[in-house]
Amino acid sequence: MIKKYIDKLFGRDRAPRKDGRPTIYGPDKHPIRREAISKCARRTCEELQRAGHAAFVVGGAVRDHLLGHVPKDYDVATSATPEEVRSIFRRSRIIGRRFQIVHVLCGQDVVETSTFRAQLTREADPDNTDEHGRVLSDNVFGTQAEDAARRDFTVNALFYDPVKEEVWDYHHGVKDLAAKKLVMIGDPALRYREDPVRMLRAARLAAKLGLTIDAKTEAPIHTHRHLIENVPQARLFEEILKLLLSGNAVACTQLLRKLELHHGLLPLLDDALENKATGPFALAALKATDDRLRDDKPVSPAFLLAALLWGRVENGLRKHEDSGQPSIPALHSAMHEALDEQRVSLAIPRRFDATMKELWLLQPRFLQRGGQRPYRLLEHPRFRAAYDFFELRARSGNAPLDIAQWWERFQDANADEREEMMVEDEAEPKKKRRRRRGKRKTEGAAPGAQQQAPQGDEE
Template sequence: MIKKLISKLFTPRAPRPILGVKRHAPLRVPKEKHGIDRRLVSRHAIKVCDVLHEHGYEAYIVGGAVRDLIVGAQPKDFDIATNATPEQIQPLFRRARIIGRRFRLVHVVFGQEIIETSTFRASGTDEQTTDEHGRILRDNVFGTLEEDAARRDFTLNALYYDPATEIVIDYHNGVADLQKKVVGIIGDPAKRYREDPVRMLRCMRFAAKLGLTIAPATKAPIRDMAHLIENVPASRLFDEMLKMLTCGHALDCLRRLRAEGLHKGMLPLLDVVLEQPGGEQFVKLALERTDVRVRSGKSISPSFLFAALLWQQVNQRWQQHQAAGELPIPALGQAVDSVLDDQTEKLAIQRRFVSDMREIWFMQPRFERRQGKSAWRMLEQPRFRAACDFLQLRAATGEVDSVLAQWWMDLADAGDAERAAMLEDLARQPRASGDAPARKRRRRSKPKTHPAGGEGGAAPAGAE
């Protein structure tokens, strides 16, 4: 009885009118025209589609995976769109869970791979919950394949690949746009950006990552609507910023953000950083090195990236505090706190990343001390390698002595025996001007004991 009721509620119906989008039959693009190699498709994504097909549902690989396969890139993940509801999908798989409030969907788990499976959603309905700016807050109204394609943001993301027939269903000429290297939004651009301002950021990222131009009508409203980014939750902005910095074209992304004024809602310090002497060179070098690592398939550290983006401002305030009479370490602490306070109002950098950033920054003055046990203690620090790489950036821009930076990098790459030899050799040399003397720890005088205890008596167990 319950199954019949659910089936009746979600039986496919005639598509409702879609605001700002013309209805027409979709293109069914065959393999010889879209060029997707089925061997590059996740076998788990194919399995999810097969299982849904076996139970009478439609199912397609959708969105970014299809886009990347067409342009010859390897997708990071695979998403599925279907006319089955979350409650109908979950029982079909051994490991599946329903997640989300704004968008309810199912995560189907295969070992380390998660196949995100969502139900077709309606577009432009009165049942959507929006805020005063038009941003959609809640969207769990299920719809048809045509409606689902219309509610997607860009034509290059509204593509549906059926691994069984190897056909791409294309309602909005997304395949043609990819072949023409154009980013185009679906529907009225101003309305779509108001629904979700993050679409403006995604537009910049797709253009930078795929080497595309932005269609004039798609680009036209962005500068005037850039202020809407301030209405997006900081945690969501952080996620999008991380995607930009790790897409392999981070520098181009930041340039595009700045050109359209979008950075003010995410990195308000970017203008200040890029206008400082050496600031643009430092950020450019950091992002270029990161892009090279991403393109070569190497791992990167988000903490390192954000530390690099904000360092020039930290360094400037650090120098100001020292000029005012503060000691180096307390001055650095004040500089770090003030920059992070300014930045986290816009971009909610996760605590674990902030902790790593602080370690990287606070290790920089310690590189100036190589004598005694200082170097060995540095080697034991969890973020030593990241801090050492950061020191290389500073040396490359002339901020610190390149000889000192190279010595630390050689020490980082050496084995234990070689490290010991390097430090012994350093100890025999006259102290270099860049080597600050190691601080001697003051030994406390042993407290006098009194027979009756009390003031001046024996210290409690565990105290020095």
């Protein structure tokens, strides 16, 4: 009965119309109202249409509104060229080298505005694809219908006109959303060869939106997944980061493993999840990131990447310690090896290195609870992040839970309570310990003396 209703409402024929025209849904056929669209996106479309150009909110924002979600940002597609868009909006700037787009600014809001693009195929331009079929450039202006066909999935090829409150659908995206299906536009095998990143995007969107990948869309993934090796590492890392910071990282990684797309991308997905010692910590890090994103809390990509690589760092540390190397030099060696090994398959930008290394180097210091060392650690700028890292390890069975609980109490304790909590360090001479205690006692008894605990809550 539901299927019949959907077919009646959205049409039965899945093939695009031969005349290249879209199915247009009026305001009585969909739930999107112009008031729900960001003011900047509405203004951009209105001004472009007033100047005689076609202009629509496009892609993910339309898809999310139809699903009842709040979009993170808005994109506009238009028939106007970048120069024409720039001439209409005083507060705008043209960006990009290969394909120019315009950022239209309204206060703090930015709307990315692009000209309709045509898709270049191997048949149209044989020199525009590599030996694997990957399209090297598709930076040619086209019509709205061509722009829709160039997009990857039907649910991303939807256009919304905020002036008339109409949804324009060239490839049955509305029907596929209603059926909770993710369907590739065109021949999936060909589209994956043109851009292998679409396989990763399929996993991310399906997990994020709760969609099922259509059987015809999924089938070529199992035979074309090796093509991901041909994608430039910078672009591949960008897509992986989107996946990990999607708010559904756990579901995304599970789907990647089901599709066998995880091999060679991240040590987490290759071996950490299967390692009894580090797998629970890796999953806990992903879940903690998902939870923070759902609560609109800030997340650190460097923190998550450090957590995902911790398994390799820890294994390298044990190897070097077993060979007789002191702990700190062994940790340094393990860190450099883990990062170098990772860059062979997926290069992590070096801007993350400093934070990741600090988090790793601070982990052994949580085991030191005597002398001045706990106080110095509290004063470290990365203490809070490093403690969260250690506490997450402890809850996952990768670090002593009692020590994590000790640090939780130590942060909130007053000076006297902290002194009582000190764990004697056998490496510290007894004479030095007595001298340190006597000095603190004298300072505490001085008239007007005020003891102040070091502040370690800096994020």
